[in-house]
Amino acid sequence: MKELLYLKDDQLKDLIEKIFVGYRETFSDSKKILDKYSIGLAHQKVIHLLSMYEGISISKLLAKLKVTKQSLNRVLKDLIKLEIVVFKKDEIDTRIKHVYLNEKGKKIFEEIFLLQKKRIYNALLDSSSEEVINFDKVLKKIING
Amino acid sequence: MKELLYLKDDQLKDLIEKIFVGYRETFSDSKKILDKYSIGLAHQKVIHLLSMYEGISISKLLAKLKVTKQSLNRVLKDLIKLEIVVFKKDEIDTRIKHVYLNEKGKKIFEEIFLLQKKRIYNALLDSSSEEVINFDKVLKKIING
DNA sequence: TATAATATGTCAATATAACTTACCTATAAT
DNA sequence: ATTATAGGTAAGTTATATTGACATATTATA
Numbered sequence: 001m002k003e004l005l006y007l008k009d010d011q012l013k014d015l016i017e018k019i020f021v022g023y024r025e026t027f028s029d030s031k032k033i034l035d036k037y038s039i040g041l042a043h044q045k046v047i048h049l050l051s052m053y054e055g056i057s058i059s060k061l062l063a064k065l066k067v068t069k070q071s072l073n074r075v076l077k078d079l080i081k082l083e084i085v086v087f088k089k090d091e092i093d094t095r096i097k098h099v100y101l102n103e104k105g106k107k108i109f110e111e112i113f114l115l116q117k118k119r120i121y122n123a124l125l126d127s128s129s130e131e132v133i134n135f136d137k138v139l140k141k142i143i144n145g
Numbered sequence: 146m147k148e149l150l151y152l153k154d155d156q157l158k159d160l161i162e163k164i165f166v167g168y169r170e171t172f173s174d175s176k177k178i179l180d181k182y183s184i185g186l187a188h189q190k191v192i193h194l195l196s197m198y199e200g201i202s203i204s205k206l207l208a209k210l211k212v213t214k215q216s217l218n219r220v221l222k223d224l225i226k227l228e229i230v231v232f233k234k235d236e237i238d239t240r241i242k243h244v245y246l247n248e249k250g251k252k253i254f255e256e257i258f259l260l261q262k263k264r265i266y267n268a269l270l271d272s273s274s275e276e277v278i279n280f281d282k283v284l285k286k287i288i289n290g
Numbered sequence: 291t292a293t294a295a296t297a298t299g300t301c302a303a304t305a306t307a308a309c310t311t312a313c314c315t316a317t318a319a320t
Numbered sequence: 321a322t323t324a325t326a327g328g329t330a331a332g333t334t335a336t337a338t339t340g341a342c343a344t345a346t347t348a349t350a
Contacts, residue, residue: 004269004274004288006274006277006278007266007269007270008280009258009262010197012258012262012265012266012269012346013193013196013197013258013262014197015265015269015281016171016193016261016262016265017193017194017197017209018281018284018285019167019168019171019265019284020168020170020171020172020190021288022164022284022287022288023164023167023168024211025287025288025290026161026164026165026287027165038243038263040334040335040336041260041335041336042335042336042337045165048158048161048162049162051158052155052156052158052159052162057297057298058297058298058299059296059297059298062196063224064162066169067336067337067338068337068338068339069298069299069300069335070299070300070301070338070339071336071337073290073298073299073300074335074336074337075336091309093296093297093346093347094298094345094346094347095247095294095296095297095298095346095347096298096343096346097297097298101174104273106185113154113158116161117157117158117161118290119287119290120157120160120161120290121152121157122158122286122290123283123286123287123290124149124152124157124283125152126286127279127282127283127286129149129151130211130279131273131279131282131283132151132283133151134272134275134276134279134280134283135279135280135282135283135284136151136160136163137159137272137276137280138162138164138272138276138277138279138280139163139167139269139271139280140271141267141271142167142170142171142264142265143163143166143167143261145170145265145267145268154312175307185305185306185307186306186307187306187307187308194316200328202327203326203328204326204327204328212307212308212309213308213309214326214327214328214329215308215309215328215329216307216308216309218328218329219307219308219329219345220307236324238317238318238326239316239318239326239341240316240317240325240326240327241317241325241326241327242326242327257308291350292349292350293349293350294347294348294349294350295346295347295348295349296343296345296346296347296348297344297345297346297347298343298344298345299342299343299344299345300322300341300342300343300344301340301341301342302322302339302340302341303338303339303340304337304338304339305330305336305337305338305339305340306335306336306337307334307335307336308333308334308335308336308338309332309333309334309335310331310332310333310334311330311331311332311333312329312330312331313328313329313330314327314328314329314330315326315327315328315329316325316326316327316328317325317327318323318324318325318327319322319323319324319325319335320321320322320323320324
């Protein structure tokens with residue numbers, strides 16, 4: 001096993017560099033839109049998650065972002081000022097707060113996402129379905145490692 | 146083409162989230178070692194590149210990192226204080242400064258890399274060579290998109 | 291019912307990494 | 321001689337995150 005080319009240090013280093021660059025590029029394409037609304041990368045990530053997980057709770061957002069609640073709170077306050085998020089208390093357990101993007105928020109997300117997804121979309125369009133499936137598989141394994 | 150499942154917005158969102166998480170996890174495994182030397186993520190990235198591209202010039206480092214030279218300089222000064230980098234002027238064009246890790250630097254890199262590579266190594270070990278090759282292919286396309 | 295755990299919020303101080311703007315030297319290329 | 325390139329630096333600022341401490345409300349449990 002160990003003699004496999006891609007398990008050699010040089011290949012691992014190369015992959016790690018690519019993971020970094022891939023992330024950075026994927027999250028920088030939409031910078032102009034973020035600037036337009038005077039928000040940053042942290043806000044983009046929260047908006048992204050809110051669009052994926054409608055009504056997600058604060059604690060689940062924290063778990064996904066892996067930041068402190070103080071840090072998340074700063075971002076949420078900015079999104080409240082922008083008037084793009086709404087909250088609803090859980091009907092059963094009222095300690096839990098569910099977070100949603102409102103219509104304005106969804107529109108801003110679409111603006112961001114339109115630019116951000118292009119890079120991924122084009123990469124996948126230029127790949128076979130097997131390549132895409134394998135990309136996803138390995139990425140999952142990296143995450144769950 | 147557009148009806149392919151993985152080209153739908155929901156799948157693209159999912160992939161983008163994974164790209165973020167994959168990056169974050171890949172660059173957080175070695176935090177304990179970084180703390181030991183009182184350095185951070187920015188230093189880790191520079192050390193990583195120095196280990197990959199021995200004698201890289203300042204401007205090429207800047208191009209790879211996509212940060213300002215003021216930002217890189219702060220990091221390099223810390224690495225100088227740690228006594229792990231050395232510089233050599235280009236023999237032909239003396240404006241160019243080549244940056245190297247010295248022996249101590251290489252050892253510290255290995256300490257960091259030992260922890261960092263585990264996640265990637267295990268993910269690849271758990272994958273077929275085709276999966277790995279396709280992962281690399283798609284990642285390249287994302288970067289060059 | 292008393293107590294513990296959970297979900298969330300907030301204050302204050304600090305750290306990390308980056309930025310902008312501006313200006314500087316040295317060297318190389320035209 | 322002029323311009324371009326490689327690199328350095330100073331001052332101030334911004335973005336994102338941290339730690340630690342403390343607070344409130346609600347739910348779960350002994």
